[in-house]
Amino acid sequence: MTGASTSEASGGKAPRGRIDKRQAILEAAFTVFAREGYANACVKQIAAEANVAKPTVYNHLNDKANLFRQAIEVVAEKAMAENLAVMERLASPKPDLRAALEDVGHRFLLCYSSDESTALRRLAYAEVSRFPELMGAVRGGGTNRVTEALADRLARLTLDGRLGANDPALAAEQFIALLTGPMETRSGFGTTKVPDDELRSLARAAVHTFLQAFGTADIDITVPAPSF
Amino acid sequence: MTGASTSEASGGKAPRGRIDKRQAILEAAFTVFAREGYANACVKQIAAEANVAKPTVYNHLNDKANLFRQAIEVVAEKAMAENLAVMERLASPKPDLRAALEDVGHRFLLCYSSDESTALRRLAYAEVSRFPELMGAVRGGGTNRVTEALADRLARLTLDGRLGANDPALAAEQFIALLTGPMETRSGFGTTKVPDDELRSLARAAVHTFLQAFGTADIDITVPAPSF
Amino acid sequence: MTGASTSEASGGKAPRGRIDKRQAILEAAFTVFAREGYANACVKQIAAEANVAKPTVYNHLNDKANLFRQAIEVVAEKAMAENLAVMERLASPKPDLRAALEDVGHRFLLCYSSDESTALRRLAYAEVSRFPELMGAVRGGGTNRVTEALADRLARLTLDGRLGANDPALAAEQFIALLTGPMETRSGFGTTKVPDDELRSLARAAVHTFLQAFGTADIDITVPAPSF
Amino acid sequence: MTGASTSEASGGKAPRGRIDKRQAILEAAFTVFAREGYANACVKQIAAEANVAKPTVYNHLNDKANLFRQAIEVVAEKAMAENLAVMERLASPKPDLRAALEDVGHRFLLCYSSDESTALRRLAYAEVSRFPELMGAVRGGGTNRVTEALADRLARLTLDGRLGANDPALAAEQFIALLTGPMETRSGFGTTKVPDDELRSLARAAVHTFLQAFGTADIDITVPAPSF
DNA sequence: TATGAATGAGCATTCATTCAT
């Protein structure tokens, strides 16, 4: 089974294999942890999933605990980057702000509902008490980098007179809440896949309420309340 | 089945335990599961916490799995009852709607941030895949009984012309989202205790945004936006 | 199945119930021990099978070990009686000795292959080292009461000049061996039920060989060797 | 799967165990199972007897059940080989057939009464219902390889005119029965060691009866009936 | 007498982790 696993694409020097293996282990670890939870996952399974012998896992990462931390971190960073990229879409001013917000909301929900993201949240939520560092990893530092990034955008939009978010941090937080709260309900704690058009509805509803509260007059007039 | 257990009329001599072992076991179980998580908790600990021998646990509840389910269910019912009681406070019409909503929001957050409620959510979130029934227990049936109860109240208030929630279910969901979303952020997935005045602020902010979106004109004028 | 077990035919006074219960327990015990083996059987099952609470079992019989001994003993006595009755059929001189022996052989195999007898042997065989008394119970005393009874009959037949068994004990033992040895093979250690006509064949074959060795001349001539 | 285990070419330095753990475990297992029975034996004891940690047992053999099966199989094969070797002694024609048969009978009883063989039968008998495969292992396939091998020899002897066993399978089965039946009685289900001269007597008696039934005339005359 | 409830002891099995290679 293990066959030729080491570095088929290695330029020639060894070190590439090293990295590949570590990568494979971390990926396998996340897969297994996501499926089984931290306590229930066993290193044997992870090693098997990574096509590696158990001690190899211990050579690369020292403990089960560390293995967990690293695996989470890798995925968390990826997820964070995706989320930030979504928020960045509000940087270039769009003519139709509502449409832009709905698009961002929709894309955010797409990220949020991805398998990896869901697993990440589940694992983090379940294990914060044992791995407090996790929170930082998932949130991406201080409070919440995604919210902060969004707040930045909302601040700019407010300065530009296109939004009335005088407390951008609050507005951002509530925007996210309006998106994720109902989302969580729909997905049943991440058990059920929510279809894309429902995601879109959720985004529209969130944006509608958001703009009622933080929009400027000229926007509210243009679009009537959607019927969900 | 066991219903009202052995000695409801135990004069006081405490016949060497037996007062209500089952109750004690379930409480201990919740405590330990909450502290350790399902997989990491061990029946031995639970038995010790309940001052009971291990087999006694197995006599009353058959499995670790069943023990978990029952323990969760008991606490979930209690939490649900508390939440519903809070929502019911919107039944008797109050003159100052904003104040009433803020009060409800605040009380809801109090429940929401209680140790038990937090633990309940954490456990449910972590173990849905292994115990799908949990979701029903925590939500209290169908979709979400708390949201539904709130939606009922909002519908009445709308009919009374005091609110503009034409889609009460959506409004309720968003109200809850505006409360819990930021709350979750503040509490760090339930790691940190949020002080009461911050809870009040959160409620105020949520209500403010909510009323911006669903309030009727006469309300919005009276109160200026709070500064958090 | 056991349904109303307590003294439906009890004249009226209590003691009958006592005995009935003990009987029921012993029967249940044999059933369960037979099915599960000594170590694997558990008192709970036995109590359940006897429609009795576990401590009741301990009230009537003191240990699991004693329960086993008693249960075995009862069945062993019954089986022994049946076997002896079969051997006794050789007491009244029959004109056709071969037929008489075949009949006895057949009847003996019927007893031997009964569920109870099979279970008895299995249990005894399995547990002799832990319960040496068992051997006595199953054999019915000293060496083997059945063999002895048969030996008595063979001795008489020899004295009557109808048989040439000068060592009746040996002849008896070999007669039994010729019956049970092949029987054991056929039944696969008691796993398979051997059909009645095969039992008859086995008896015929055993008797044939037996008479070749221990018969007197006048018999051998009359009947040709059967073809099995 | 493991087939020939680790160190068939172990130079001799014995690298801290490992010589052949699997072998040691299986031997220990048989010892303990034989002494305690399947259900009563515990893996801990087996591990201790094999000078190995408990998990090592589980590494090599997966279950208690599998451990049992394998342990039995190994011993059964050995015992079978011994028995077959004994029967093969009838291949080369001997001048004194009676002596040859007595020798084979005696040797067979020696095998049959060995500790291992006795334990094997006891275990198989006790556990057939839970481990039906056992029967095959003990009998060595189809019906009974030993009987078949003997039947082959008897057939040849009959063809050579030295025996009158027209149904060799039956003759073989009865020969074995005449040996083992009385043997079983003497040894008290294998509890008592039967001294060698008694074994010889048993063989002589069995052969005597056997030859009475299946011998040709020229043999019977030469030897008078032994007095046991 | 019969029983519901409780328990101490024990067992199969699993797992994270470490050697020796």
Add this chain to the structure above:
DNA sequence: AATGAATGAATGCTCATTCAT
């Protein structure tokens, strides 16, 4: 650097047995 083998420590669960009623 990677691995097969081995182990100490737990863990879920069962059972024979005993109280208190």
